[in-house]
Structures are given as structure tokens and as C-alpha cells.
Amino acid sequence: xxxxxxxxxxxxxxxxxxxxxxxxxxxxxxxxxxxxxxxxxxxxxxxxxxxxxxxxxxxxxxxxxxxxxxxxxxxxxxxxxxxxxxxxxxxxxxxxxxxxxxxxxxxxxxxxxxxxxxxxxxxxxxxxxxxxxxxxxxxxxxxxxxxxxxxxxxxxxxxxxxxxxxxxxxxxxxxxxxxxxxxxxxxxxxxxxxxxxxxxxxxxxxxxxxxxxxxxxxxxxxxxxxxxxxxxxxxxxxxxxxxxxxxxxxxxxxx
Amino acid sequence: xxxxxxxxxxxxxxxxxxxxxxxxxxxxxxxxxxxxxxxxxxxxxxxxxxxxxxxxxxxxxxxxxxxxxxxxxxxxxxxxxxxxxxxxxxxxxxxxxxxxxxxxxxxxxxxxxxxxxxxxxxxxxxxxxxxxxxxxxxxxxxxxxxxxxxxxxxxxxxxxxxxxxxxxxxxxxxxxxxxxxxxxxxxxxxxxxxxxxxxxxxxxxxxxxxxxxxxxxxxxxxxxxxxxxxx
Ligand SMILES: Nc1ncnc2c1ncn2[C@@H]1O[C@H](COP(=O)(O)OP(=O)(O)O)[C@@H](O)[C@H]1O
Ligand SMILES: [Mg+2]
Numbered sequence: 001x002x003x004x005x006x007x008x009x010x011x012x013x014x015x016x017x018x019x020x021x022x023x024x025x026x027x028x029x030x031x032x033x034x035x036x037x038x039x040x041x042x043x044x045x046x047x048x049x050x051x052x053x054x055x056x057x058x059x060x061x062x063x064x065x066x067x068x069x070x071x072x073x074x075x076x077x078x079x080x081x082x083x084x085x086x087x088x089x090x091x092x093x094x095x096x097x098x099x100x101x102x103x104x105x106x107x108x109x110x111x112x113x114x115x116x117x118x119x120x121x122x123x124x125x126x127x128x129x130x131x132x133x134x135x136x137x138x139x140x141x142x143x144x145x146x147x148x149x150x151x152x153x154x155x156x157x158x159x160x161x162x163x164x165x166x167x168x169x170x171x172x173x174x175x176x177x178x179x180x181x182x183x184x185x186x187x188x189x190x191x192x193x194x195x196x197x198x199x200x201x202x203x204x205x206x207x208x209x210x211x212x213x214x215x216x217x218x219x220x221x222x223x224x225x226x227x228x229x230x231x232x233x234x235x236x237x238x239x240x241x242x243x244x245x246x247x248x249x250x251x252x253x254x255x
Numbered sequence: 256x257x258x259x260x261x262x263x264x265x266x267x268x269x270x271x272x273x274x275x276x277x278x279x280x281x282x283x284x285x286x287x288x289x290x291x292x293x294x295x296x297x298x299x300x301x302x303x304x305x306x307x308x309x310x311x312x313x314x315x316x317x318x319x320x321x322x323x324x325x326x327x328x329x330x331x332x333x334x335x336x337x338x339x340x341x342x343x344x345x346x347x348x349x350x351x352x353x354x355x356x357x358x359x360x361x362x363x364x365x366x367x368x369x370x371x372x373x374x375x376x377x378x379x380x381x382x383x384x385x386x387x388x389x390x391x392x393x394x395x396x397x398x399x400x401x402x403x404x405x406x407x408x409x410x411x412x413x414x415x416x417x418x419x420x421x422x423x424x425x426x427x428x429x430x431x432x433x434x435x436x437x438x439x440x441x442x443x444x445x446x447x448x449x450x451x452x453x454x455x456x457x458x459x460x461x462x463x464x465x466x467x468x469x470x471x472x473x474x475x476x477x478x479x480x481x482x483x484x485x486x
Contacts, residue, residue: 057372089374099365102388111383112373161369168373 014068027228036203038217045223047206055091056084092170096177098157100149108149112168135163155186175205267431274340283351291359311349316409323413337427339415347400354396358389391480398473408435434462
């Protein structure tokens, strides 16, 4: 099976273990280009675990084991010859809690490009400005690029973290409940941003908030107890779920 | 014994303090990086930690004799700033390692995670995120240790200090006068106690002020950094 051109990541029969605990069972799904894919499901069902498998962040947790394949641009991420560091440069990630570095706003965004060896001040300037604009935070910080990132509000910090990820020019953007620590206004700004980003970046977003999934995503995958129960067009999934567990979840009967 | 002044002793103590910091800081920080970021739990790590704890408990005169045997005699540095700095450096090494490890522990794991997720290697993450964030803690803890070293007599009496020299040191292989040793000699070897006692007390005052100054400096760094730090 060759990945067709509208598929950027193809997950096949993925199992994942934390030590002896099997956290994911036989997950298969496709992430498409120019789309927002939402991962929903009750807490502890394995959404974050799954997301972190897409950029090999789980490699950092000792005692974990992966079986199955994550094919990204035609290549299994878990092949022997793949360097996880390269993968993380190509697949960006935004975390649940905003986690800017205790550095200036500029240095936060320039962090990734500098890792890539970009030293030229002009190029860094350009990249920083462009990324901040893309993350819709430029207007708010353009006069205070030297100020500490920690002086920003939570919502601003999260958009800064998005800018920081975008500065790497990632091929995919992963977001793990990026608004769960934010107030409603900051949340809606991030949601608008996600909408705007999808034309340039495939976005995979974990959310425990079904309204959010419905608002921002094109496709939705429903996870339950380590399995991917159902995936499909978001509107279809929310209006005509095929599986009973999906229906129970979206009608609020559990989780 | 009443002439000459203590300026050379102040300078000597200053050089020894700087010298021992130059040795203990890089070595201590590097050790702490290994211990807290790279080493795997196991018997080896436990052994190393035990060694460090014991090192912290070794009487300072033993460091002095060890420095005499290793640096002064065996390595042939002679009684010198270099030998004294190395000896004092090893004396404060456990303090620096302890302070650094504690400072690394305080760096939130979310910083490390953010850096790694951007495709930084572990080493890049340590150099660019962990170390800068931990530096205030490393410095504060270390400076307190260095303040202690500045007042020690035993480690330098065989390795660096001389009672009297008119010359200021011109090379790391020169001997120096040093405040603590000066006090020791004034207190024990005087033939005109009544004349040297005021000098002795004066020197004590200078030394105490110096150590106090170093400690206050450390505390200022700590409070300033605490105020800035909001994670
Ligand atoms: N680092 C870890 N070590 C061991 N178990 C973990 C770890 N992280 C998550 N788990 C377990 O894996 C399961 C899935 O967790 P997670 O992927 O975080 O769920 P979700 O993001 O859907 O809430 C849970 O049972 C959780 O307790
Ligand atoms: Mg989660």
C-alpha cells in the first residue's frame, strides 16, 4: 500500500506499551493533508500517548515499546535507521500547558532555527517575525520581543509556543489539548488560529472538548480504552456515529 | 612581625578563591550534569554518590596533606597558588556538585520536553535550556561553598601559603600570603604577642568581612533570580 498523496501520516496496527501496560491496541488511521484531525475520547484512553507516537516523543520515556508502523512520507518512523531528533524537527508539537522557555520572546521563537544552525541575524529576524505573524501574536508582542516570554498571559504564551513550533517549518503540527489551560477568549483565538494554519500544515489536535473538535476539525477519531473505535468526517461522526460506543460518548453518557 | 601589612594576604586569598572556583565550578557542574541528566540508577551511581558524600565529610587538613602529596610534591607544582587552588577546589567540589544537582532538579521537566520536541538533542537541551535556567542556583550554592574555602587554613598551609612575602604573586606557581594562614601564624608563632594581637584581630575582621561579603553577594543573586523566576 503506497501512501496516496493526500495522506501525510499512515498509522498501521500500532500497539504501545508502558512497561507491561498496553496503552494502545491495534490502532490504524490516516492523517490527511490540509486538514485538522481531532482525537477525542475520555481521559486516559490513550490520546496523548498516540499523539506522542507521531513524533517519537514517547522514546523519551524509559521502558516503553512500540509495535506496528507509523508511515510518514513513505517511511516508517520506527525503522532502525530513523533518527528521532530529525523527526521532531519535522513534526512540531504544542503541549497542554504553555511551556515557553524562560527566555525572551525572540529567543523562544529563534530557538528551533538556531538548532538548525541558522545564525544570521537577518534571517533569524525574518523567521521570528513570520512565525509570530502566522501564530497571530505579532501585533501583541512586536514592541516587546526582548521581554521575557514568561511575562505573557497564558493564551499569549500558548500562541508563542505555536510560533516557536512553526519557526521550524514543520511538516505536521501536533497539539495536545492546547486550550485546556486557557480561558474561553484565549481558547477561541487558538481555535481560529488552528483553522488558519491548516492550509499550510496538517494539524492533529487532541481535545477532550467535543464542541472544540466539532468546531475546528475536518476528521475526528474517537479513542476508547486504548483502541481507535471510529474515525471519519467530523460532521458525520457527530451526527451519525456508526459505533455504539461513539454514540454513547458524544451524547455524554460516559467520560 | 608587625610590619608589611596584609594587602598581599588579601590579594593571595583573592587569587586562591578565584583559582579554586575556576577548578571547582566547571568540574562540579559537569559532574552534576552527568549525575542528574545522564547516569542511570544503579550500583555505580550509588557508589559515586557515596564517594561525593564522603568527600564532603573529609576534614580539611586531610585535603591539605593530600594536596601536599599530590600537587606540591608528586606533580611538582611546589607550594603555589596553583597547588592551593586545586586543593581548595577539591574541598568545595562536593558543595558545587550538590548545589548544581539541586538546581538542575528545579528546572521544570516541561522545559526539557519543549526543547526536545523542537528537535534538540539531549546535549543541546542541557546547554541551551537546563544550564541557563539552573545557573542562578548553581552560582548561589557554589559561592556559599567558595566563601567557606576562602576562610580555610588547613588546606593551604602546606600547599599555597607563606607567612611573609613582600612580592605580589606574578605567576600561578608563586607562593602567596593568605588571610586565614596569616591569622594562624600571628596567633601561634608570635614572640611579641602584645604587639601582634591587634594585627591578628584586624586580620580576622578583614577575613570575616570578606567571607560575609561573598555570602551576601550569593544571597543577592539568589533573591534577584527568585524574583525574576516565575515557573
Ligand atoms: N509516562 C507514563 N507511564 C506509564 N503510564 C502512562 C504514562 N503516560 C500515560 N500512561 C497511561 O497510559 C494511558 C493513556 O494515557 P494518555 O495517553 O495520557 O491518555 P489521554 O491523553 O487520552 O488522557 C493511561 O492509562 C495512563 O495512565
Ligand atoms: Mg492527554
